[in-house]
Amino acid sequence: MDPFFIKALQLILSLSILIVLHELGHFIPAKMFGIKVEKFFLFFDVKFALFKKKIGDTVYGIGWLPLGGYVKIAGMIDESMDKEQMAQAPKPWEFRSKPAWQRLIVMIGGVTVNIVLGFVIYMMVVFTWGSPYISPDDMPNGFAVDDTFKEFGFRDGDQVLQVNGEDLKNSIDINKYLFLRDVNNITVKHQDGQQETISVPEEIGSKMFQEGVMQPFVPIEYPVLDSVITGGPAALAGLQKGDVIISINDIEIGYWHELTREIEENEGEPLNIIFRRDGEFQSVELDEQKAEILEDDMIEVSVTPNAEGEIGISKSYSISVQREKYSLAESVSKGFDLAYWTLHDYVAQFKYVFTKKGATQVGGFGAIGGLFPDAWNWQAFWMTTAFISIILAFMNILPIPALDGGHVVFLLYEMVTGRTPNEKFMEYAQLVGFVILIALVLFANGNDIYRWLFE
Structure with missing residues (x-):
């Protein structure tokens, strides 16, 4: 099968799993607190749905526009902009009639599920397949070093031993550490056998980004x-x-x-x-x-x-890749560690989005689909799904109206001040947030199309 379709299938399956579970994070606490949920949809049903069926008070369905999903909760100002319902007197089963703490739990449910899901997937992946790593001994030829880093004292053939005085188990992680984490010094072994600890300038990640040197250390391989x-x-x-x-x-x-x-x-x-x-x-x-x-x-x-x-x-790769196996208990700790650092590294690189160069590199569904391998691989599929789940949690908690984070901000304001924000203000804020989201989606996917056509 063509790699494009393999990537597309993996993307649709991954997003379907994440969207359904995210919306369940809202749906379950809403039902627990006696709030009526009118719709539960995978993908958006603009004008029509591919499938829908009413069970109890809720219509479950699959839309045709795969840009996300939603639950329509009664008595809540959301993307449906149901002004007619909001104009009526509050009903006991509506979202707006419940205590602020219950509404807050409903709103953070989706993000919570994404974080927990990312952790659980990482845990099961390392338990099932272990964790790959390449030690310095597995790279006898060391790294080829970019010229910009040779100015600091690095040389071709260097083996990376430590970062900030701590052993670096997986040598390939050195580029990620430099770009996203606080690296002060790196200990290397030169080809002549001498060890040296080399200081790294502050803001080295910004320097790498601006100069386009994202892989300053590349494993030396023979030209086969x-x-x-x-x-x-x-x-x-x-x-x-x-x-x-x-x-x-x-x-x-x-x-x-x-x-x-x-x-x-x-x-x-x-x-x-x-x-x-x-x-x-x-x-x-x-x-x-x-x-x-x-x-x-x-x-x-x-x-x-x-x-x-x-x-x-x-x-042709000649470097040996080892794999560390974990017990179930050890996998819990390792899974949490992976989830934490995935979130940390994503937040760390988020600042580059607000630069001119970073804005041009923002991607949409094409970029997300590119994360998946050309051939179906369950380990890679689940690792990528866990990564996307963590990203969705972070993006959804941003304080933008129309996102979960926007609703959370208004609820926190209400809990602190004891005053409910004006419904008309909430409607306008929701509309503005929706316009911002649509603009971002169009911009990100427009970047994908531009890169596909001209790069």
């Missing part, structure tokens, strides 16, 4: 092709899985990062590539090109990158 995209420039030139790149434009290639650097620096220009195929020559049938035999086991071809500057290859 793991796969070649069918119909891509490399495939048309005759390159195949297992080929070893020897040089590009007469520049000797020893490692994968040198290969990618040469491709990037030539900005889409034709590349003269010499490669070796398993130490023995195999004839290659080229499309309007001819391979030149250089030695017994080397071939020379010309490859022109596509419009995105890519030639359609991926590397």
